[in-house]
Amino acid sequence: MSEPGAGAEPLRAPASPGELFRVFNALALQGFGGVLAVAQRELVERQRWMDKAQFLEVLSIGQLLPGPNIVNMALMIGDRHFGWRGAAAATAGLLALPLLIVLALAALANQMAALPMVAGALRGMGVVAAGLVIATALKLAGTLKNNPMGMKWCLAYGALTLLAVGVQRWPMVWVVLGLGGAAVATAWRALGTAPATGGDRP
Amino acid sequence: MNTLLWGPGGLVAADFLQMFLHFALLSLLAIGGAITTAPDMQRFIVGHKGWLTDAQFTASIALAQAAPGPNVLFVAVIGWNVGGLAGVAATLAGSLLPSTTLALTATRWGARHKESRAIRAFTAGMAPLTLGLLLSTGWVLLEPTRTHWASAALVAVTLVILLRTRLSPLWPVALGALVGALGGLG
Numbered sequence: 001m002s003e004p005g006a007g008a009e010p011l012r013a014p015a016s017p018g019e020l021f022r023v024f025n026a027l028a029l030q031g032f033g034g035v036l037a038v039a040q041r042e043l044v045e046r047q048r049w050m051d052k053a054q055f056l057e058v059l060s061i062g063q064l065l066p067g068p069n070i071v072n073m074a075l076m077i078g079d080r081h082f083g084w085r086g087a088a089a090a091t092a093g094l095l096a097l098p099l100l101i102v103l104a105l106a107a108l109a110n111q112m113a114a115l116p117m118v119a120g121a122l123r124g125m126g127v128v129a130a131g132l133v134i135a136t137a138l139k140l141a142g143t144l145k146n147n148p149m150g151m152k153w154c155l156a157y158g159a160l161t162l163l164a165v166g167v168q169r170w171p172m173v174w175v176v177l178g179l180g181g182a183a184v185a186t187a188w189r190a191l192g193t194a195p196a197t198g199g200d201r202p
Numbered sequence: 203m204n205t206l207l208w209g210p211g212g213l214v215a216a217d218f219l220q221m222f223l224h225f226a227l228l229s230l231l232a233i234g235g236a237i238t239t240a241p242d243m244q245r246f247i248v249g250h251k252g253w254l255t256d257a258q259f260t261a262s263i264a265l266a267q268a269a270p271g272p273n274v275l276f277v278a279v280i281g282w283n284v285g286g287l288a289g290v291a292a293t294l295a296g297s298l299l300p301s302t303t304l305a306l307t308a309t310r311w312g313a314r315h316k317e318s319r320a321i322r323a324f325t326a327g328m329a330p331l332t333l334g335l336l337l338s339t340g341w342v343l344l345e346p347t348r349t350h351w352a353s354a355a356l357v358a359v360t361l362v363i364l365l366r367t368r369l370s371p372l373w374p375v376a377l378g379a380l381v382g383a384l385g386g387l388g
Binding site for chain 1: 233249260262263297298309323330331358370371374375385388
């Protein structure tokens with residue numbers, strides 16, 4: 001609004017760490033079953049702190065790093081504007097109030113866990129929680145089509161991971177270091193032999 | 203008051219330190235989100251330490267999924283159920299401190315090098331592991347109910363809703379709560 005000549009949808013920056021806190025708090029409270037979709041709407045479309053390409057870039061770095069993607073994104077966006085104060089404000093906005101809410105729910109559920117109906121409801125929600133995670137895996141499985149290793153290697157590494165961590169219950173650290181190391185080596189070799197653009201085979 | 207602070211399990215300081223360190227290690231392995239480390243948390247907390255039952259562990263994650271906010275808060279609920287507010291501090295700080303420190307320092311480096319062969323090999327190689335870990339999480343969460351036919355049906359309905367409709371995940375969660383409350387998984 002203050003720069004009418006700067007383009008159709010001028011981007012703007014958050015005014016203060018306080019605003020970072022408020023915006024990230026608001027989007028966290030709208031996020032049931034994950035915050036990412038809400039974050040895209042708030043940060044790109046409503047606040048216009050970044051455009052779609054910048055959002056995708058921050059997201060891909062957030063996914064590359066270990067840890068919760070959305071927390072990594074909040075850190076990066078906050079840091080970009082106000083250094084560590086911004087990073088702290090955005091992360092606190094994202095986590096503080098939802099943390100209080102979920103702990104209150106947990107305390108309440110424990111108080112009433114003796115009631116068969118509450119115990120049953122939690123059992124049912126647990127089954128659905130499993131379904132939600134499996135659905136996420138299936139949604140992401142589509143992206144393996146563009147993986148330079150090719151589908152067979154991807155299926156092999158995915159299945160071995162499920163077998164080792166899910167069924168055999170081996171410690172994850174050894175599986176990720178061992179199997180992950182082998183997978184990265186496979187991908188490294190595939191990237192060396194494939195044309196540089198990689199992911200656009202049919 | 204003591205239960206509020208330290209939880210019901212009678213854990214001592216060394217236990218909380220061990221829990222913090224285990225979650226901190228997993229934090230650095232959590233490529234693809236915190237939920238991919240749930241199987242190893244279950245192995246440690248249910249299998250190795252016996253601090254929670256399978257049912258309690260799964261219920262902790264279910265509760266966090268049903269509440270608003272980032273999914274990573276499931277570690278806070280696990281911490282709460284194991285060891286009260288001290289447990290929350292151990293699991294949440296463990297899950298966040300290493301990864302946030304790394305994120306802040308590695309961001310600029312990663313942004314500059316994201317087209318390099320090493321980074322692309324890393325993301326491409328880890329992608330199928332992430333999917334395998336997500337499926338493992340689903341498998342582990344079904345531990346308490348896996349033999350029950352209604353459990354399989356509920357998973358199937360959840361998958362159809364998530365993959366074939368644009369309904370909020372809150373609807374299958376509500377359905378699961380209803381089916382469970384009516385004794386469908388008893």
